[in-house]
Amino acid sequence: MAQDLLLEEDSSQTSASTTSLPERIRVKNRRKRYLDQTPDYFGPSLELADPLMYDRLIRRFQTPAEREAEGRKKGHSGVLEADLMRSEAKVEALAHPDPNATFSYRRGPGGEILAEDKDEVPRTKEEGFARWKYEMEMRFMRGDDDDFDYPGVDDNEMWDDLEEEARGKLESYLETESPRWVLGDGQQPEGETGVQDY
Known part of the structure; x- marks a missing residue:
């Protein structure tokens, strides 16, 4: 089941210091967060x-x-x-x-x-509810609920997961960095950043 949506990186909008999510991913993340926060x-x-x-x-x-x-x-x-x-x-x-x-x-x-x-x-009540909830989640994520005000969620930063976005920015930054030598007190290379010495 699609319980967690993964953040995707748009390479055309990526720089070493910032990452901007494509709008379609931002919208889906907001919708998923809305469903997680609004069980009613x-x-x-x-x-x-x-x-x-x-x-x-x-x-x-x-x-x-x-x-x-x-x-x-x-x-x-x-x-x-x-x-x-x-x-x-x-x-x-x-x-x-x-x-x-x-x-x-x-x-x-x-x-x-x-x-x-x-x-x-379905064999049990729980299985039936899980299948129904999954189908309704997918319907909501596609934008097929005609009675729901999607712009109220899609255009509202309140539904952003700031921790997840920060994690995505950090991962993007770390991917652009290349290992380099770390110089010690005697100006001799001691190791590479990002590589653990055992």
């Missing part, structure tokens, strides 16, 4: 992003008490909206199956709706 993003309202996936990976493991508690958080209209969107998504998936989808709904021999192959079913 993955709340029940995110079900509407992909009702079928939520149904497959989250709802199937919920107890009646958990569904009731989630329903209270959403409110009556939120529950109705989620049920309506899930039903419409199932009808659409049956009418127009997507061959490129990771799973698809289809009619079984008795007319029942079959959602997935047996090997695609």
Whole structure:
């Protein structure tokens, strides 16, 4: 899983003293940091992003008490909206199956709706949540959440990881340095910088 985004170096903007991140990397780093700092993003309202996936990976493991508690958080209209969107998504998936989808709904021999192959079913609640969270993270990182204000994160320095950027600048600087002899008190070379003498 793409848990940590690596900083990339843009050689056209690199000098010995400073490193500037390409804008696309800076944006992805800010989005990742936002998700790390805002776990509420993955709340029940995110079900509407992909009702079928939520149904497959989250709802199937919920107890009646958990569904009731989630329903209270959403409110009556939120529950109705989620049920309506899930039903419409199932009808659409049956009418127009997507061959490129990771799973698809289809009619079984008795007319029942079959959602997935047996090997695609998560075995535990934790596995289902991890798969759902990963898919939602990737969706967010691509910028596919139409209801989210991306410029509020993408253009905000508050979401920069200053330690990580400083580490990247230091690594870039050290890569441009070449070993040189260190002169001792008697002006005799004693070793090279960057090389440990054992």
